[in-house]
Amino acid sequence: MASRGVNKVILVGNLGNDPEIRYMPSGGAVANITIATSESWRDKATGEQREKTEWHRVALFGKLAEVAGEYLRKGSQVYIEGQLQTRKWQDQNGQDRYTTEVVVQGFNGVMQMLGGRQGGGQGMGAPMGGGQQQQGGWGQPQQPAAAPQQNFAPQQQQSAPQQQAPQQPQQQYNEPPMDFDDDIPF
Amino acid sequence: MASRGVNKVILVGNLGNDPEIRYMPSGGAVANITIATSESWRDKATGEQREKTEWHRVALFGKLAEVAGEYLRKGSQVYIEGQLQTRKWQDQNGQDRYTTEVVVQGFNGVMQMLGGRQGGGQGMGAPMGGGQQQQGGWGQPQQPAAAPQQNFAPQQQQSAPQQQAPQQPQQQYNEPPMDFDDDIPF
Amino acid sequence: MASRGVNKVILVGNLGNDPEIRYMPSGGAVANITIATSESWRDKATGEQREKTEWHRVALFGKLAEVAGEYLRKGSQVYIEGQLQTRKWQDQNGQDRYTTEVVVQGFNGVMQMLGGRQGGGQGMGAPMGGGQQQQGGWGQPQQPAAAPQQNFAPQQQQSAPQQQAPQQPQQQYNEPPMDFDDDIPF
Amino acid sequence: MASRGVNKVILVGNLGNDPEIRYMPSGGAVANITIATSESWRDKATGEQREKTEWHRVALFGKLAEVAGEYLRKGSQVYIEGQLQTRKWQDQNGQDRYTTEVVVQGFNGVMQMLGGRQGGGQGMGAPMGGGQQQQGGWGQPQQPAAAPQQNFAPQQQQSAPQQQAPQQPQQQYNEPPMDFDDDIPF
């Protein structure tokens, strides 16, 4: 709660992929997203236009994670305010590895969807996502269900899919999104 | 020069070690520092006070690197504004590894020494640094060891006054913290 | 609690005066401070060094106001994170007037004292403040004059130790700047 | 160029009106915009949803002013990074008045249009603006003319209307947008 020093990251960029939502044993949501920021400049030597994209790992917790899971999609533009956090983990060779993420959590964390609601529309039969791409904005809630106001309600079973499927052996990314899950080997 | 998106990191913390200064083939300086920020909170379960320190790698370039090398020391408190950058490199096994740093460079980068000049001065014969620890402030300018001084501008001599005048006992603080006698407009 | 948009101000500067503390009918504290930031540059035309100081009105609320009242003094260096707020009021002629302030409040507000504890201590009989100027750091806790102390929590007594023990000559710095002996992970 | 202290404002919000562009005697552009940020919360007492909008005066200079003038419109969503500046001026009664603005200028200033290009489309015959309202995004350039790369070129006559009409006696806002123009009475 108290802190000595300031540790703040501010990002505005677009998601490289749909958010990955997981749930902690406590039931709290975690959303992992990657955000691209880019810079472009004219190369002094060659005179040609160059561009470099920086990719940022962002982990959102709690309510912000749920909102991210519902509204953000690949391509969505967001404002993020969080803090830098470096996690230590062991790779398959037992070697220490470090991963740095922007953690968006608690009262210091901010996530703002930018660009206004986009795409979608009333009476849209099929859920968006089948290869379509939105342009910066944010979409329709993913699981609007019958009662949208229940999205943040206690009964998170609906949105806690790992309870039905506690193991995801097929999970292929070999770097930990966050160290809350004890036994994940990476 | 142009950029799409925002990639900004703001840190206030203390250096874990003296800066490491290197020079690029171009002659430009690079300073690597590690900055600690910490958070403390009361554990709800055990009721005891807990603290976690986060360490940040920071790389400063150009003039800010030179200033860091001259004035910052282990323990110095700084304000840093830079951007996140993740570098890819190969370890000894040829495996891809990634390191994330806060890069402080060009016009977007900011480095401000905090806490006012401290320690040093008063006929201190030996350069500070032999295990001593200053509390937050920043020190006397220090010559960049074996580093090529031609990298520095001519007036650098003036700003390293301890060479001509190693002792300035009268110099308490020759830089006012602020013009407090300005007419505050409210 | 929710917000559309971002409204954030970050200041690092020195106080132009001692904080002015007031208490709201509710008992909550409000601290008004003025912070100076300055920029200096070389005038292209005349070639001379110029400097401009900008003064910022800052209003802190709640616990941060209490901390400001206890520890900040004229000259103290602080990091402030708050939001812009413009108040409308009527002058004596009934004309509308506007005042813009940086409001530091609630969970989005941050106030960090910079530069480490300073001055005070060492058998100083009288409370600091009689025209002296500290250089950046923050001082000994000070009793809030005629202010209602019931606003403060019980453990406040402990944090105002100079009442029971006005002199602590042995107390140089009883708060470490940072755990430098932590294992820095890189 | 150098600075002691940090003076930084970050805003994300929507324009309340089209930008007002003016040109200084030097030919440099100035854009004045107002940005809204808002917060909403549930009133504890009444239980009803409440919202408060904060309006920010923002002054952009130079190239960013030109970009603002071309692409931003009423309703556009922007990210702004600038610094607080309070100007003193005299009202018609000769009384001192102060106006605080967010100044976006030089290398520290940032203006990012959010939400992606909107409206418009290829072969759009009529320029947007006739009372239409865009939703957050930014539009077609206002005066794409024949040579878009001339927008920032010396011949700014096209976009320096005050040269043809040096006086704007009809100008009704009685508070100065910025103090570069000597004789404006407000």
Add this chain to the structure above:
DNA sequence: TTTT
């Protein structure tokens, strides 16, 4: 005066 904007947005949701």
Add this chain to the structure above:
DNA sequence: TTTT
């Protein structure tokens, strides 16, 4: 992997 995103956006322009």
